[in-house]
Structure formats: C-alpha cells, structure tokens
Amino acid sequence: MEEKKTIPETQKEEEEEEEDWGSKAWKLITKVREKAPLIQCITNYVSMDIMANTLLASGASPAMLHSINEISDFTPHVHALCINIGTLSPDWLPSMKSSATLATQLNIPWVLDPVAVSASDFRLKACLQLVGLKPVVIRGNASEILALSTASVGSDKLSKINRCGRSSLKSLAQACGAVVAVSGAVDIITDGKRVVGVHNGVPMMQRDYATGCAVTALIAAFLAADPLRPFEATASALSIFGVAGEIGMDLAKGPASLRMHLIDSLHGLDQKSVFSGVNITSMP
Ligand SMILES: Nc1ncnc2c1ncn2[C@@H]1O[C@H](COP(=O)(O)OP(=O)(O)O)[C@@H](O)[C@H]1O
Numbered sequence: 001m002e003e004k005k006t007i008p009e010t011q012k013e014e015e016e017e018e019e020d021w022g023s024k025a026w027k028l029i030t031k032v033r034e035k036a037p038l039i040q041c042i043t044n045y046v047s048m049d050i051m052a053n054t055l056l057a058s059g060a061s062p063a064m065l066h067s068i069n070e071i072s073d074f075t076p077h078v079h080a081l082c083i084n085i086g087t088l089s090p091d092w093l094p095s096m097k098s099s100a101t102l103a104t105q106l107n108i109p110w111v112l113d114p115v116a117v118s119a120s121d122f123r124l125k126a127c128l129q130l131v132g133l134k135p136v137v138i139r140g141n142a143s144e145i146l147a148l149s150t151a152s153v154g155s156d157k158l159s160k161i162n163r164c165g166r167s168s169l170k171s172l173a174q175a176c177g178a179v180v181a182v183s184g185a186v187d188i189i190t191d192g193k194r195v196v197g198v199h200n201g202v203p204m205m206q207r208d209y210a211t212g213c214a215v216t217a218l219i220a221a222f223l224a225a226d227p228l229r230p231f232e233a234t235a236s237a238l239s240i241f242g243v244a245g246e247i248g249m250d251l252a253k254g255p256a257s258l259r260m261h262l263i264d265s266l267h268g269l270d271q272k273s274v275f276s277g278v279n280i281t282s283m284p
C-alpha cells in the first residue's frame with residue numbers, strides 16, 4: 001500500500017491560495033462579460049485598435065475619447081479609465097490630467113501605462129504628474145518601471161544590486177499608493193505588501209506592438225469588475241491575457257496572426273481553459 005504523506009499546514013495554505021487564482025480569474029472575466037463595463041481610454045495612436053478589440057473581446061465596452069471638451073461630461077459616467085502616454089503631446093496632457101483628477105475624485109478606478117517614460121524630460125515630468133493624481137494601478141515593462149522607480153523613490157534609496165527587484169517594486173507601490181505591475185516573461189504584481197508572479201503568455205507577444213497597451217486596458221476592465229480588489233484584478237487580467245496568448249499561439253504563424261488569434265481566444269475563453277491555464281504564484 002502507498003505511504004500517505006502529510007502536507008505541512010503553511011504549505012497547504014499556500015497551495016490553496018495558488019489553486020484559488022483560477023476561480024478568482026474566472027469570476028472576474030465572467031463579471032466583465034455580465035457587466036460590460038464602459039472603459040474610457042486616452043491612449044496612443046498605435047494601440048487604439050488592439051486596445052478597443054481586446055476590451056470588446058473581453059466583454060467590456062471601449063471608448064477612445066480624449067478631447068478636453070468632452071472629459072467633464074464623459075469621464076464621470078465610465079466604470080474605469082486607462083491612461084497611456086505612448087504618443088504624448090502637450091495638447092493631450094491636459095485631457096489626461098483632467099480625466100484622472102475626475103476619476104480619483106469620483107472613486108472611478110484608473111490605470112496608468114507609462115510607455116517609454118524615460119524617452120524625454122517632458123514625458124517623465126508628465127508621467128510623474130499623472131502618478132501624483134493617484135492611479136489605482138501602474139503597469140509597465142521592466143525598463144519603464146525601473147525609470148519610474150528611480151524618479152519617484154530616488155536612486156539613492158534603491159539598492160544598487162536590486163534596482164528593479166521586488167523590494168524596490170514594493171517601495172514604488174507604497175510611495176505611489178498603487179498596485180504596480182511589471183510585465184515580461186513572468187509578470188510581477190505588488191500592492192506594496194503582497195507579491196505574485198504571473199507565469200502566462202508567450203514570447204511572441206513581445207513581437208507585436210501594443211500588446212502591453214492592450215493588457216493595461218484589460219486591467220482597467222477587471223478593475224471595473226472588482227474596484228475594491230485591484231491587486232487581484234491586475235494579476236487576473238495579466239493571467240487571462242497570457243492564457244489567451246498561449247491558446248492563440250497554437251494557431252498563429254507569426255506576430256500578425258497571433259494578434260488575431262489572441263483576440264479570438266480571449267472572446268471564446270471558457271472555464272476549463274481558465275482553470276487549467278491560469279498560473280499565478282505567490283512570491284516571497
Ligand atoms: N517572454 C515572454 N513570455 C511570455 N509572455 C510575455 C513575454 N514578454 C511579454 N509577455 C507578455 O506580453 C504582454 C506585454 O508585455 P510587455 O512586452 O512586457 O509590455 P510592453 O509591450 O509594454 O513592453 C504581457 O501580457 C506579458 O505578460
């Protein structure tokens with residue numbers, strides 16, 4: 001007869017928590033599909049199409065609306081807001097600030113994508129002003145989050161060996177009062193206390209422009225579904241997007257067809273694929 005092994009309590013709890021992410025993510029995507037939240041995106045010219053299609057495929061309702069003349073009428077009615085500085089210009093910045101200010105005042109969750117934040121002084125200053133307007137989530141790639149960390153927390157305060165490591169990420173999240181997500185082969189998400197890694201997605205997603213922008217918009221949709229749990233919403237959105245990328249990759253021939261199949265997979269995602277695909281682990 002096989003010997004029965006006993007699992008220590010703490011390990012059991014960790015395993016249960018990790019197992020539970022599949023149902024958390026499924027509940028959130030189901031809620032997005034049921035609620036069809038209205039997501040305002042003030043974004044760049046490159047990402048508008050994939051962002052709108054990603055939102056629509058997830059069940060959300062996208063609105064790419066950025067004129068300063070419309071912000072005060074429109075932003076109060078949205079369920080979440082996504083601000084992306086990819087093709088920032090002086091005439092769009094006031095709209096971003098005005099929309100972010102209104103969202104924060106009205107408790108509408110909003111997410112910031114600091115695209116190429118270190119490309120210019122103008123962009124960095126604008127981004128820091130937007131961070132000051134209290135995004136609920138900041139999602140960028142490693143170089144963008146490192147640049148923000150250095151500018152917000154101060155390079156002297158960051159460990160030289162661990163400049164974009166977990167402790168500096170936690171410091172950034174605490175300094176900004178936001179959930180911070182760094183995307184990559186493994187996405188790292190922290191709320192300043194907890195840290196999780198999302199092990200989904202495929203490397204080909206990096207060969208497509210604006211996949212990062214698209215997943216930031218999906219985070220906004222998940223925030224709309226569960227505004228009180230931004231950490232869970234962010235990790236789940238990144239994981240669901242990654243699972244859609246994995247399924248899409250099985251049918252894709254390259255970056256262009258991956259784009260199409262990822263969106264199709266997101267649209268058709270079922271409970272079985274979510275439960276078996278979501279791979280989120282706690283990190284020390
Ligand atoms: N090497 C990789 N393996 C798996 N998924 C990846 C990889 N690189 C990026 N991704 C995924 O691609 C999406 C965009 O991330 P990233 O390329 O880091 O953003 P950005 O486009 O803003 O630079 C995220 O969902 C991320 O998880």
Ligand SMILES: Cc1ncsc1CCOP(=O)(O)O
Nearest residue numbers: 044046086087210211212213
């Ligand atoms: C190429 C480019 N130029 C300005 S914004 C943009 C898209 C960036 O998209 P992502 O950050 O998702 O790769």
Ligand SMILES: [Mg+2]
Nearest residue numbers: 115141212213
């Ligand atoms: Mg990006």
